[in-house]
Amino acid sequence: MLAMNKNKVVLASFCILAGAVMFTACKDKRSTGLEYARNMYDPIALNPDQPVSTTNDYLKSFKGQTAQTPPANTTPVGFDRYDDYPNTKEGYEAAGANLVNPLPATAANLESGKHYFKVFCSPCHGEQGDGQGHLVKIEKFNGVPSYHGDAASSRGGLMKDLTAGKIYHTIEYGLNNMGSHASQLSPEERWKVVMYVQQLQKIQ
Known part of the structure; x- marks a missing residue:
């Protein structure tokens, strides 16, 4: 008898919790509902073409621009230089x-x-x-x-x-x-x- 009551309590609790989740997810059509592990899909790194506005000393050197000109005499990974043979x-x-x-x-x-x-x-x-x-x-x-x-x-x-x-x-x-x-x-x-x-x- 006690086990049956415990099962009913667990089932009722689950139903209430599921109903609450569904209600919160449906009340606003623009809402994504409850979010889990948001940092897994929010990028930590800066977006390449977005402006930078921060008081961080390192990011100040970006001068408001995330995408930066590569340092002189560097070559991107997988890029083959062809400078020795110009278009002449x-x-x-x-x-x-x-x-x-x-x-x-x-x-x-x-x-x-x-x-x-x-x-x-x-x-x-x-x-x-x-x-x-x-x-x-x-x-x-x-x-x-x-x-x-x-x-x-x-x-x-x-x-x-x-x-x-x-x-x-x-x-x-x-x-x-x-x-x-x-x-x-x-x-x-x-x-x-x-x-x-x-x-x-x-x-x-």
């Missing part, structure tokens, strides 16, 4: 003479390069690298060179003779109507595209 004719020639593809010429890398070429390059250059991509046919614009045959580069020489460094430099900065693809392709992906383009250069 001289930088292009230097890249052509000095840069070599660091990736091994494996079937997997070549297949990956083919994929990236098809996605980012073939709309203009064509899947066979013949300069007859579907955008060329639809938009009717000229000047997209073929990678094989006797097509000439606008910077001199034949397209089929371009070195890996020159192709990489062009992907990095763009040329003529072609924009830079540095934001679309990582350095490794660019080298894979270079590898595939050099396969297309061999087409007779």
Whole structure:
């Protein structure tokens, strides 16, 4: 009998508590109700683009801005510097003479390069690298060179003779109507595209 009464008391207490929780959660539609461990979803760190207003001596050095210019001569993690080869004719020639593809010429890398070429390059250059991509046919614009045959580069020489460094430099900065693809392709992906383009250069 005593055990039954104890169970009823526990059940009644649970029902009252659940009802109270539901009531507090529903009384204001904008309320999130009871919150548990709020510090797990409220960021402790400063938001990058929010203004800073504080009396803290360290944060005063931020001068009202959270996002700061990186210190001089520093490089972000995972970022490859390309300062030695500026977007000039001289930088292009230097890249052509000095840069070599660091990736091994494996079937997997070549297949990956083919994929990236098809996605980012073939709309203009064509899947066979013949300069007859579907955008060329639809938009009717000229000047997209073929990678094989006797097509000439606008910077001199034949397209089929371009070195890996020159192709990489062009992907990095763009040329003529072609924009830079540095934001679309990582350095490794660019080298894979270079590898595939050099396969297309061999087409007779």
